[in-house]
Amino acid sequence: MANSWSDCMPAEARRTEVSLAIAGSGGTGVMTIGELLLATAASSGLYGLMTRSYGPQIRGGESACFLRLGRAPFDKQADMIDLLAVLDWHNIERFQEELMLTPGAWALCEETETFPRPELVQQAALHPIGWKVLLAHVEGGKGRLSALVFGTLCHLLGLPRTAALKALADRFRDHGDAAVEANSRVFKAGWEWAAREWGDAPFGIVGTGALPHGACPPASGVAPSPVAIGPLPGPQARGQTPRADAQKGVSPPASPLPWLLTGNQGIVIGSLVAGLDFFAGYPITPSSEIMEELSHYLARREGVVIQAEDELAAVNMAIGASFGGKKAMTATSGPGFSLMAEGLGLALMAETPFVVVDVQRVGPSTGIATKTEQSDLWAALGSSHGDNPRVVLAPSSVRGCIELSIQAFNLAERLKLPVILLSDQFLAGRTETLDPVPLDAIAADQRRLTDEVSASGRRFAAWDEAVSPMPLPGTPGEEYIAESTEHSPRGWPTSSYQVHRSQSMRRLSKLEPLSEQEGWIEFLGDPAACLGIMAWGSTGGVVREVVHVLRARGTPVKGIIPHLLYPTQPKVMQPLLENLDTLYVVELSAMQQFRHYLQAFYRLPPTVISIARAGGMPFRTAEVLEAMKLGSEQQIAHSEDL
Amino acid sequence: MANSWSDCMPAEARRTEVSLAIAGSGGTGVMTIGELLLATAASSGLYGLMTRSYGPQIRGGESACFLRLGRAPFDKQADMIDLLAVLDWHNIERFQEELMLTPGAWALCEETETFPRPELVQQAALHPIGWKVLLAHVEGGKGRLSALVFGTLCHLLGLPRTAALKALADRFRDHGDAAVEANSRVFKAGWEWAAREWGDAPFGIVGTGALPHGACPPASGVAPSPVAIGPLPGPQARGQTPRADAQKGVSPPASPLPWLLTGNQGIVIGSLVAGLDFFAGYPITPSSEIMEELSHYLARREGVVIQAEDELAAVNMAIGASFGGKKAMTATSGPGFSLMAEGLGLALMAETPFVVVDVQRVGPSTGIATKTEQSDLWAALGSSHGDNPRVVLAPSSVRGCIELSIQAFNLAERLKLPVILLSDQFLAGRTETLDPVPLDAIAADQRRLTDEVSASGRRFAAWDEAVSPMPLPGTPGEEYIAESTEHSPRGWPTSSYQVHRSQSMRRLSKLEPLSEQEGWIEFLGDPAACLGIMAWGSTGGVVREVVHVLRARGTPVKGIIPHLLYPTQPKVMQPLLENLDTLYVVELSAMQQFRHYLQAFYRLPPTVISIARAGGMPFRTAEVLEAMKLGSEQQIAHSEDL
């Protein structure tokens, strides 16, 4: 069968990356294929990013995965799909919004199936394949469509056959040798059929095991993001491995075995590195994976995990454990985060450190549990009554999830207050290929206890950096009461306004050193550019890519991605904003929470333009570029007029 | 006995107002005396404001009340105390922070008691009185110290004796004639003793029944606030009494019987006027009074009040009742408000209107239950995950509590969303004398139902003003599901990002007309002034007084007090800010929540100076004036640098 496309894309685009989607109904193995491809690519030196999408049925419903593979690390999905494999057409329209195909993309499907939704693939070249027939001819082939499609795709993508077979064997090892062998046979049938049909690797990427040649497939048209996330130096810890050392270790090593991790898994790793002892949580999508994974691993590391009766209990259990001297965490998503508001205030007042992860999803209320948004920012800053000077961190990649989890614990323990780590579904649910992070090189702070100096009668007094040491229950002579009501330096309840005033100022001043610390604001592009673009969290990915594209086009531009949202950092941020005329603020919040946050705390350039919309789908690079070309965001959100 | 002060205050200061404090331990009748004075003053044509302060013991502990009496309405306490009556000295140091005495103030006390804390009254002229002896000489005088002191004070203040006796009789009517008579006898003893001792009314106010003459008592040194709170026109209601009419009625009538109400009572009255049907709540200081009062009255007006098991239940009960077609409310304070975060999001998403009152108190966490603060602003704006475009209203006087409660219901019902009414302990707990508000002149909106037009299949579609009518359960053919998850215009759950996007925009656009409506921002002083001062909520009172003082000194100044905090009102606010060079932002929040809110949403003048501190005590006028004279707030809070 001949290729139906004729228009060749520029060579450099096609060589550096490729994007594909696989869709099908329950049990067809959509996710298995995606994960196998990612693993095979990783062991062949290719980076990748995979996102997953499910229909509303809990199990057995339709699902789709989206892969982007290439020679540099990714932290966003591809704008468009070059290659689509449809395992069956059932309910595929559910993914319509996510399935933007490159003009001339290929769509593989079963040739005997009717093809009900032409509008879904209208720009694509349809490649009906006799998968059923092929399977029937392989011994033990029945029910192994995923291995067959995997084989076909591996060939199309120019992935090395040995690596693919290894990945397959790893995957099915637990199913026994027979399963591994049957799958290998099916794989080979798929591979060989593709080789016969299309010759060598029409979607291959330069430098992969099998170089592409001959064919000229479409490409997503967007260059990869070469900007690595800068290390985030933490504040100096007292009497510990200097942080600087730790951070140096983060630069990409030449490890032969890259990591494949989701953002949630990154948080699991990071929190374990930080020395997590205690986790209490309540299930909620898309954060549950954190608790589930910790349920496995924390017990093996002498820690405790408890599923609480609700989020109110979870947050207060974490606080109780922290009072007991343990590093404690909870993780949740929007609705659970709302329920934790009162607990956050308690931890602030009682100065019991802990970390809460909020994996944001579409809101308000129960919203859309499986889709991403960045609309919990105001809640992270403002939830819980009263003045709550707390720390809010926001990673923008899986590596950031690891690093900022460690920082979160360090800051919590050092400042003795709650730290909020704002992740989101897009970070949490995607699998990224990343270079290994040398975990032993990152220092985890230990809590400053009263071992050396007594806090007796001064538990809530102003010490150096306003933070007093914390007595460990069990220590004689250091007994104190952690107080939720306003209290004297000794910890006794008071209704004195003078005491309240000085304690409020002390709680605020705990954040001062951090607010001036360098290294929390990622900056990329041209320092002298007049054009700036800013985002936070997972939307950082699109900003990196936009900066790359614009600079490739010769437009000087500056990208800014803050990873510490509170305390704010005027002394660090303001110089970065100095020479900007125009600042684009990109965010997944219809209310423009980030833009208003920036206005509240920073002096912004004369023109500020929001590229803001409700979530549900991460930004595409083209979407942002288009909005910038318009020079105004009216199609995306409100105008820049206040 | 002769007066010990010699320095006469300017006559006009002394004539327009007087301030006094009464302190004593449990059972001495401190509050009774204060309330009797307020009532007597009111029926003599004097306005007044009384605040209360208690020690930590629930009952029987020390307490103090603070009164300000004068010829114009007040909405803040006096800066300093001219006249102090100490019923006993037990634990009086608890009130040290609140007891700032005017130089040369009078302090009355029992002559046989030792006087343990000279520093408390060092600037005052001490007047030990033989109260015990006097009481012993009156028939039935035992245990009636409060009537005796009331008598003494009435004379000192020049309050009419008949009015005082009437107030006394009203107060003790339920105790029987004997009690009334005994109290009257004691009162007269106190009055006559004072008359003998000091002649006529040394603390009298011009125009009161008994004119002051002879003596020249000290005065608090600050002029009264003559600026009445402007009427707050509400948006046009469809098919109802035009709002304009309603609002006209608010101008002070010449009623012979002024009202004495706390802010909480104002909210009770307002919500009843608005047509409240259903109240669910959970006790919490200082909001409980609202539930307690409604428990009495709502049943008498065919409504229902339920004390829920917690605030999570309370807010969801209100939502359920609203779904059933009733006007619903809950009231709480900080900690309870934090627990209501998730419910607020539900009401927003399901578009079930209701009103939540948050009577702010000192935070964070359990803070100080009985003291005021303005630190729930960020929580009101940002609590609950996701984009929550809701309405936030903030009264700044007792009259405002009445009016804004009505508006709160009207807006909730019209826009079908939750409305937050941010009161605070200073508003809630003080008793103000105010001119009667003609309640029948204020129109209460009715919910727009599907009587005239069907919402079938379009309950969550964009209608005119983006708000669809709401079917009343029981109406055939209009059945629908109120949905907490994102939903189509018909109300079916969806995970489509396009639908989420358009529904998010629709929810936002519901607020647009309100954001442009005039009448929500109180403005006072000189329109062309370069100097501005802004505050919200109960701190509005001090701004009114500062504007008055500055203008009296010849300094042009503009005061701005927004009563609608969300949606923001750029079109209305921006012109008010236009010609300002310097804006002082006054608030009781150490984190400067209001200032940052203003920066987030408005273009502020070149110099913005925070006069911000933790709560616990309302601002004194002199405190603000002093901070302004400094030209920078460093002693109060941070500098104006970002």
Place this chain on the structure above:
Amino acid sequence: MAPLQPKDYLSEQKPIWCPGCGDFGVLNALTVAFAALELPPEKLAVISGIGCSSRMPGYVHSYGFHGIHGRALPIATGLKLARPDLTVIVTIGDGDAYSIGGNHFVHAVRRNLDLTCLIMDNRIYGMTRGQVSATTPLGDRTSTTPYGSIEPPLAPLVLALAAGATFAARGASWEPKRLAALIEQGIRHRGFSVIDVLSPCVIFRPEDRTDLRDHITRIGEEHQAQDRFEAMREAAADDGRRLGIFYVEARSTYWDDWQATTRAAKSQMVGIAGLDAIVARYVRRET
């Protein structure tokens, strides 16, 4: 008009439940009970929280509220107090009812408003993919108890009876006819009816399809306890796999008592005159 058939109580929404999910049987039983009681859809309100089970309101043709996780009972309480004329049914999961919503459950039971509460108890968190619930059997491995659950499962009907339930029953989703009869009785009961429904999750507890089915026992009509504590014993028997109505008590509802205690106060202060009277009381109170 012809009487409504069970199918007339189905909405047009297609359930998202996995094929074989027990909740289909509950939907079926609900529609049968509604038809048997000839309830007009517009006088019916189905209220839920969040979970697979809590999707129920969307599938019933009636008014409804798909609320937030754990808070269905307060929503239903507010609705019923506002609108005693409506028939209010609460359809929630074991997570909704016994874990996050446990406090509302206890207090709603105690309050004894005329509500019917169906708990689709699949002994697991279905919607969030298989975490332990308050009714998961001891020792079971779930996605959050990889080493086996160590919290003894709650006995929900014992808890309900301890909180003062006036109607406590258990049914099974695989017997929709019997379940419909239970629901019918629950709705007819004046007061708060607790109906714990064994409704297996075929995905995360596939073993329950047989494990539950093969071990159920029934309480006979004649055994129905007149004593609360005996009823608890029955309800706890056979590890909570005994079906039937365990306890019924005729007691005035919260609404009855509200009416009775406030009757004298009612209509005393209506209209603007009532408002004036209230203000007058405040003014007097302060004198």
Place this chain on the structure above:
Amino acid sequence: MAPLQPKDYLSEQKPIWCPGCGDFGVLNALTVAFAALELPPEKLAVISGIGCSSRMPGYVHSYGFHGIHGRALPIATGLKLARPDLTVIVTIGDGDAYSIGGNHFVHAVRRNLDLTCLIMDNRIYGMTRGQVSATTPLGDRTSTTPYGSIEPPLAPLVLALAAGATFAARGASWEPKRLAALIEQGIRHRGFSVIDVLSPCVIFRPEDRTDLRDHITRIGEEHQAQDRFEAMREAAADDGRRLGIFYVEARSTYWDDWQATTRAAKSQMVGIAGLDAIVARYVRRET
């Protein structure tokens, strides 16, 4: 060192309780029990919520947490899991325990961690000045039930037993010696001990001083039920004014079971090597 006396367990804070408040007796009993058990203050943690009763930790010389309303039990749960070596006592009010914190109460009981929970039950909200509580007798007028309370009071010990309590007792604040003995037994009990303490509020329920005192009955040692349901009957008798220990059961605690089920897993993946192993599993899992 001389053994500690009860007074050595008093802190320097002066209680804010009204003169005559029942909570003084509870504080007294606590210190007597601590001294009898010779508990070192530094190994003791007293955890509370918010209310008059919940002021307790401030008055005890030990570690402590004066938490937020209703959440004392989760705080104590986290602490005890983190620090099984500490003796953790929870001292809360009826509002804390049975109203806002009702869900945590049920689940803490079910979990059976080794905690001792004292509920100072004054059948009213003291701190907020006299609103109805979950244990206020039916018909009583309170500041939020001016027409009389219409919610039947909860029977807290019945509820606790329904949730699986392994130690359920009731004492009275006006008998500090007996109460101290109960507390001592509660602390000695391995598992979650519920001690409901009648602790009258002299301000908002002055009638309780006599009403309760004059109507108490006692369960004899010999009557102590070995059967949970019989124990409930006893605990509910005399409108909850019967004192004594109603039920004790030796059952492994949550911590015992956590240890037992995770023993094999423990120390498998410690240190940096363990981290590497975990990462390796993720990487493999994805292939």
